[in-house]
Amino acid sequence: MLISNLEVIPGKVIIEHFGLVQGSTVRSKHVGRDIMAGIKNIFGGELVGYTELLQEAREEAVERMKQQAQATGANAVVNVRFSTSSVTQGAAELFAYGSAVTLE
Amino acid sequence: MEQFQYQIIFFFVLLILGYFFGRYFEKKHYKSIIKREAKYSNLAVIAIKTVPLSEPVKPSILVTGSVVISVDYFKRFLAMLRTLLGGRVTAYETLLDRARREAILRMKEEASTLNADKIFNIKIETSSISNNASGNIGSVEVFAYGTALVNVN
Numbered sequence: 201m202l203i204s205n206l207e208v209i210p211g212k213v214i215i216e217h218f219g220l221v222q223g224s225t226v227r228s229k230h231v232g233r234d235i236m237a238g239i240k241n242i243f244g245g246e247l248v249g250y251t252e253l254l255q256e257a258r259e260e261a262v263e264r265m266k267q268q269a270q271a272t273g274a275n276a277v278v279n280v281r282f283s284t285s286s287v288t289q290g291a292a293e294l295f296a297y298g299s300a301v302t303l304e
Numbered sequence: 305m306e307q308f309q310y311q312i313i314f315f316f317v318l319l320i321l322g323y324f325f326g327r328y329f330e331k332k333h334y335k336s337i338i339k340r341e342a343k344y345s346n347l348a349v350i351a352i353k354t355v356p357l358s359e360p361v362k363p364s365i366l367v368t369g370s371v372v373i374s375v376d377y378f379k380r381f382l383a384m385l386r387t388l389l390g391g392r393v394t395a396y397e398t399l400l401d402r403a404r405r406e407a408i409l410r411m412k413e414e415a416s417t418l419n420a421d422k423i424f425n426i427k428i429e430t431s432s433i434s435n436n437a438s439g440n441i442g443s444v445e446v447f448a449y450g451t452a453l454v455n456v457n
Contacts, residue, residue: 203366204451205425208354211361237374241442242318243325244376245333246406250433251372254445258368280366282449284431292433 201266202303209278209303218300220270223264227257228291243301254294258282261296274300318377326376330398337405344412349450355409362453365418369410372433373403374443400444402427405446420452 202209203270229237229250237247261282269277280298355364375383379395386393407428415423429447 205366206450206451209364210355214426223440231338240374242322242377245329247372247374247443251370280428
């Protein structure tokens with residue numbers, strides 16, 4: 201399954217459109233990470249725990265989007281966009297969407 | 305009264321710790337950013353949506369890079385003071401600058417392991433992660449993504 205945020209894939213022709221596919225996940229941080237983050241908030245610097253957490257969450261969102269695309273019978277998702285929104289304190293929604301197509 | 309004194313002492317200790325460690329980490333981070341930017345300077349990041357026809361046809365893969373970075377206690381205090389007067393908040397400017405450059409670098413690192421030489425349609429997304437109960441914006445997440453054109457040997 202080809203995932204790209206280009207509208208047109210170089211060297212390929214779109215022969216069929218299947219419309220919008222999307223995947224999302226809502227994740228919350230856990231207490232241990234929160235304590236570490238609290239310490240980092242004094243000294244500054246990268247919050248490695250959060251970086252990993254959000255990365256995993258985004259991968260899962262992409263995975264769900266892929267599954268949806270596969271279910272429709274597409275072989276690629278083009279023009280993929282990501283968005284993040286915080287639902288409540290300490291939880292974030294990671295959302296990925298794109299257009300499912302069949303490439304020649 | 306005594307409790308109040310302890311609180312003030314604690315606050316100043318945090319400020320001093322934040323000032324020195326924050327400065328140290330920021331300098332270290334900037335050094336590493338500049339070094340790695342020079343290393344990946346031959347990897348072009350292009351913000352146009354479609355690949356020009358003059359480009360040779362190569363397989364394309366989505367590459368991503370993200371970082372969550374926090375501001376130190378001293379700078380947060382400075383920024384809070386700044387909101388009283390208004391104007392440029394330099395404390396947060398460097399934070400966002402570092403985060404963006406780091407995210408782009410991580411994306412480039414991923415692309416270079418895939419043996420790519422160009423990344424098209426780069427998008428950068430910034431979101432703030434509120435860290436404590438008071439709801440202060442202390443840490444930001446920057447996420448950069450684009451499509452890498454991969455060389456196949």
